[in-house]
Every structure is written in C-alpha cells, then in structure tokens.
Amino acid sequence: MASNDIYTTPLTGRYSSKEMQELFSLRTRYTNWRKLWLWLAESQKELGLEISDEAIEQMKAHLEVQDDEFPIISAEEKRRRHDVMACVHAYGQVAPAAAGIVHWGATSCYVTDGGDLMAMRDALNLLLPKLARVIHQLKQFAIAHRDLPCLAFTHGQPAQPTTIGKRACLWIQDLLLDLRNLERARDDLRFRGVKGTTGSQASFLAIFTGNHEKVEQLDELVTKKAGFPSAFTITSQTYTRKVDVDVISALASFGCTCERIGGDIRHMAAMKEMEEPFEKDQIGSSAMAYKRNPMRSERLCSLGRVLKNRIGDAMDTYSAQWFERTLDDSANRRITIPESFLSADACLILLTNITASLVLYPAVIEKRLQEELPFMATENIMMALVEQGVSRQDAHEEIRVLSHQAAAEVKAKGKPNDLIERVQKTEFFRPVWPQLPYLLDPKSFTGRASQQVTAFTREGGEVDSALQQYKAGLDLVAVGELHV
Incomplete structure (x- = not known):
C-alpha cells in the first residue's frame, strides 16, 4: 500500500532528521540485535565454549539486515508471534554455521533491552552536539546585543528594563541545564548485560557447568564489546524501567525549555520587537497576505x-511492572522511546534554525521602552530632588499627582x-531639570x-566550559532539513 494511503507519523514525515530516523529504524533495531548475538557468541567462544570460527565469520558477514530478509522475518513473526525468534530464524538462514x-x-530482553540501551546512548550522542x-x-546573539536596553516584564506587566542580551542569557542558562541533564542521562546509562531469563544468570551458569567466574567474565566481555563502561549487577528479565524514566525525564525537561523559549520569541514577535527567520517566498497567512507569523516558534512550542x-x-x-517483568511495557516503549528522541531532534532542528537568524527591531524596542520609562524614572527623579534638599514626602506627592494625570491621558x-513634559512645566521640579536627560x-x-x-559569555567562562567538548563541531553539526 502506498504511504500516501496510510498514516505515517509527522515526526518522520516532516520534523526530524534522517540520522535520527535511521537510528530508530527497523533495520538498525534488527542489526543491533545481530551485533549483540555476535558479541555473545564471540565471548562464549573466548571463554571456551564450542563455537566454530566459521560460525563467527558468517555472523560477522551478515550483521546488517538486507532488504530481502525483511519479508522472511515478517512471515516468520506472523507464524511464531515472536519478533526475536523470527530474527533468530532469519539470522540462521544467512549464517547457517551459527544457526545452532x-x-x-x-x-x-538480552537483545531488545540491549538494543534499546544502545539506541538511547547513540541518540543522546546525536542530540548533544546539536544542543551545543x-x-x-x-x-x-547575547554578546552582540548585551547593551541593547529593552522593557522587561514581570507578571506580564512592564518592569525595570533589562537588555536583549541578558534575556538571551536566561535562555542559554536553561539550555545549559538541559545539556547537563542529557549528558548525565547518557553517562549514567549502564548495560543490562548477560543476565538470563529472570536476571539470575541460571542458563549461563548451566552452560558453563557451574563456573561462576566465567559467567561474570561473559557479562563483562559483552558489556565491553557493546561499548558500555559497566552493566547492572542486578536486573530482572529487563533492565529496570526506571532508566527510561530518567532518560525521558531529561528529554521532557528540554521540551519544557523549548516551549518556554518559543513563547518568549512569539511574545516579542507580537510586540514587533523580534522576528524569527522569514524567507523571501514564505507565506505567513493564506488570507492575510501581510502577516509574518512566527510559525517556527509556534511549532517549537507545539x-x-x-x-x-x-x-x-x-x-x-x-x-x-510486576515482579521480574510484565509485557505491558513493550508496545508503549516502542512508541515512547523513539518518539521522545524524534521530538527532541525536531525541536533542535527548529531551535538551530531560529537562533541562527533572529531579527531585532531596535527602533520598536526603544519606542516601547520610552512609553514606560517616564513612570519608571519617577523614583530616580524623587531621589534627585531629595539630594537637592527637597522633602521626600513632598516630592512623592508631586510625582504621584503628575503620574496619575499622565496615566489618565494614556x-x-x-x-x-x-x-x-509635565515635570518640565512644573516649577516644583526645577532643581532637577538639568539632570533629566541622565535620569531618563x-x-x-x-x-x-x-x-x-559579559561575565556569563566570557572566553573560558561557564558557557565555554560546558561547550568545550563540542567545540570542534559547533559550526559543522548537521541539523537536518527544516520543513515549514
């Protein structure tokens, strides 16, 4: 059936990168299983089990699942109702010396859990350079606009001014926390290892005729071949699903940051202070041709x-999960794990595109600031009057009256x-008239x-320190095509 006639997820059809899609593809999934079977067989052979060189060589020669094997796997799974055993059967067909x-x-779960851990590790390694x-x-951007004053907002109301660069640093600080969280999630990953049906390693103890040391060595050898620094000492049939909670928690936290940053950009776009990139032939609205809607930031929030x-x-x-495991996790994890990473990848493609070409309108920023600045200057004016010997209480009352009059006009x-203008026309304020340009x-x-x-972004500072390991590729990271 043509793909146009069936549902496909927008995460693969529109939003995420090719490399992330390939990482969670069926080919990669099954190929990782074959790698795990190869590493298990190699390690068993190294520890003295009767496995022929021919079996190992055939397994190595057919690690990547080929197109003509998928129908075989599919037919076998339909017959056996078991995807792992279907893949065992298909591997045995192309590597007959190893079939037994x-x-x-x-x-x-040796291959399903091991493969999922490999995929999550590799996916985090794809995301981290993009985030950097x-x-x-x-x-x-922050350095370029560190001195550009803008109106700040608390409670959604105008507040003491900040700078555009400082606001951008607030975004950076949150993203640095996400970088730390994703690095921790990756670095904390441990392999499930070779643990058997309920985690007791009973089957391997039997294979090695009661030799506990060789069972432990088998676990260590396969863990090393899989590229993990360590494996869990204790597992059930699965690695604890608490690992998924930790990893997806870090991704979900990043999702919150995306919505937060996208919201700020959208608000600034509504105030005509900032725009995301907008291409020459891009259409903002099918009806209102003048519009330049913040579509990327809206998608980022979404x-x-x-x-x-x-x-x-x-x-x-x-x-x-009950006791040593229940299978009600399987269908959910097949969706949740890949789509969490695909969503994070899509967010990073958008963030990379948006932050590369943000557009500012300083004249609008200045105009909005000037509309509110007189009210904010009242305390400065009052303090300057006190320095000239005027009673604070009298100054407060005069300022209060004029402020309410001006507010009524607005x-x-x-x-x-x-x-x-009212201050400049009121004799009471004559002592500070010369100071008004500075006070405003x-x-x-x-x-x-x-x-x-300056302190936050200085060379060798906390931002640079966090990005140090990604420095070589900061301008070279492939981010995938942006579809709008």
Whole structure:
C-alpha cells in the first residue's frame, strides 16, 4: 500500500532528521540485535565454549539486515508471534554455521533491552552536539546585543528594563541545564548485560557447568564489546524501567525549555520587537497576505509540548511492572522511546534554525521602552530632588499627582505618556531639570545586565566550559532539513 494511503507519523514525515530516523529504524533495531548475538557468541567462544570460527565469520558477514530478509522475518513473526525468534530464524538462514548457537542461553530482553540501551546512548550522542550548537549561536546573539536596553516584564506587566542580551542569557542558562541533564542521562546509562531469563544468570551458569567466574567474565566481555563502561549487577528479565524514566525525564525537561523559549520569541514577535527567520517566498497567512507569523516558534512550542508529556508514559510503564517483568511495557516503549528522541531532534532542528537568524527591531524596542520609562524614572527623579534638599514626602506627592494625570491621558484617551513634559512645566521640579536627560537614559535603568552578559559569555567562562567538548563541531553539526 502506498504511504500516501496510510498514516505515517509527522515526526518522520516532516520534523526530524534522517540520522535520527535511521537510528530508530527497523533495520538498525534488527542489526543491533545481530551485533549483540555476535558479541555473545564471540565471548562464549573466548571463554571456551564450542563455537566454530566459521560460525563467527558468517555472523560477522551478515550483521546488517538486507532488504530481502525483511519479508522472511515478517512471515516468520506472523507464524511464531515472536519478533526475536523470527530474527533468530532469519539470522540462521544467512549464517547457517551459527544457526545452532545464536541466542545461546539468552532471553529476548538480552537483545531488545540491549538494543534499546544502545539506541538511547547513540541518540543522546546525536542530540548533544546539536544542543551545543544552539547554545553557541545564542551566545553570539547575547554578546552582540548585551547593551541593547529593552522593557522587561514581570507578571506580564512592564518592569525595570533589562537588555536583549541578558534575556538571551536566561535562555542559554536553561539550555545549559538541559545539556547537563542529557549528558548525565547518557553517562549514567549502564548495560543490562548477560543476565538470563529472570536476571539470575541460571542458563549461563548451566552452560558453563557451574563456573561462576566465567559467567561474570561473559557479562563483562559483552558489556565491553557493546561499548558500555559497566552493566547492572542486578536486573530482572529487563533492565529496570526506571532508566527510561530518567532518560525521558531529561528529554521532557528540554521540551519544557523549548516551549518556554518559543513563547518568549512569539511574545516579542507580537510586540514587533523580534522576528524569527522569514524567507523571501514564505507565506505567513493564506488570507492575510501581510502577516509574518512566527510559525517556527509556534511549532517549537507545539513539539516541546509533545515531548514534555512523554514522561507520563515512562513513569506509568515503570510503576506498572510486576515482579521480574510484565509485557505491558513493550508496545508503549516502542512508541515512547523513539518518539521522545524524534521530538527532541525536531525541536533542535527548529531551535538551530531560529537562533541562527533572529531579527531585532531596535527602533520598536526603544519606542516601547520610552512609553514606560517616564513612570519608571519617577523614583530616580524623587531621589534627585531629595539630594537637592527637597522633602521626600513632598516630592512623592508631586510625582504621584503628575503620574496619575499622565496615566489618565494614556489609558483614557490613548495619548502618549507626557509625564516628563509635565515635570518640565512644573516649577516644583526645577532643581532637577538639568539632570533629566541622565535620569531618563535607558542604560541607567539596566543595572549590571550588560556586565552579567559579559561575565556569563566570557572566553573560558561557564558557557565555554560546558561547550568545550563540542567545540570542534559547533559550526559543522548537521541539523537536518527544516520543513515549514
């Protein structure tokens, strides 16, 4: 049946990169299983079991599942109702000398869990350089605009000004926490290892005729071949699904960051202060031709929301396991694990594209700041009056009256804020008239925002330290095609 006639997930059809899709493909899944069977057979042979050189060579020669093998696997699975045994059968057909020893002593979770751990490790290694690139791009943006004052908002209301660069640093700081979380999730991964049907290694103890040392060596050898620094000492039939909770929690947390950053960009776009990239022939609206909708940031929020909600599936699956394992985890994990990584990958493609070409409109930023600045300057004016010997209480009352008058003009009549003009016409304020240009300078309201950006982004500082291991590829990371 043509793919246009059946449902396909937008995560593969529209949003994620080719390399992430390939990592969670059926070919990679089955090929990883074959690698695990090869490593098991090699290790068993190294420890003295009767496995021929021919068997090992045939297994090595047919590691990657070929196109003509998928129908065989599919037919065998339909017959046996067991995907692992279908793959064992198919492997035995192309490596007949190994047919009798493939999966020797193992349980299905040896390959399914081992393959999932390999996929999660490799997927995290794909995501981390992409995230580092986003942070690097935002760092350059923050440095370029560290001195540009803008109106800040608390409670959704105008607040003491900050700078555009400082706001970008807030995004960077959250992304650095995500970088740390994803690195920890990867570095904390441990292999399930060679543990047998319920984790007791009974089958392998039998194969090695009661030799505990060789069973332990087998576990260590396969773990090393799989590229993991260590394996769990204790497992049931599966590795604990708590691992999935930890990994997907880190991804879900990143999803929250995506929605948070995307929301800020969308709000600034609504205020006409900032725009995401917008191509020459891009259409913002089918009806309103003038519109430049923040489609990428909206999609970022949408996919971030999908990603952050995946943690519920992982938690529910872990908590629903009984004793040594139940199979109600399987179908859920086949969806939750790949789609969590595909969603994160899609978010990073968007973030990379957006942060590479953010557009600012300083004149609009300045205009909005000036609309609110007179009210914010009232405390500075009052303090300057006190320095001239004027009573604070008197100054407060005079400022209060003029502020309310100016606010009424703005709110009731839609007129510009004329507070400063009122101050300049009121004799009471004559002592500070010469100081008004300084008292109204936007940069005098941003405190140490610029200096904080400099300290945060300085060469060798905390941002650079976090990105150090990714430095060589910051400008070379493949991010996948962006579909809009």
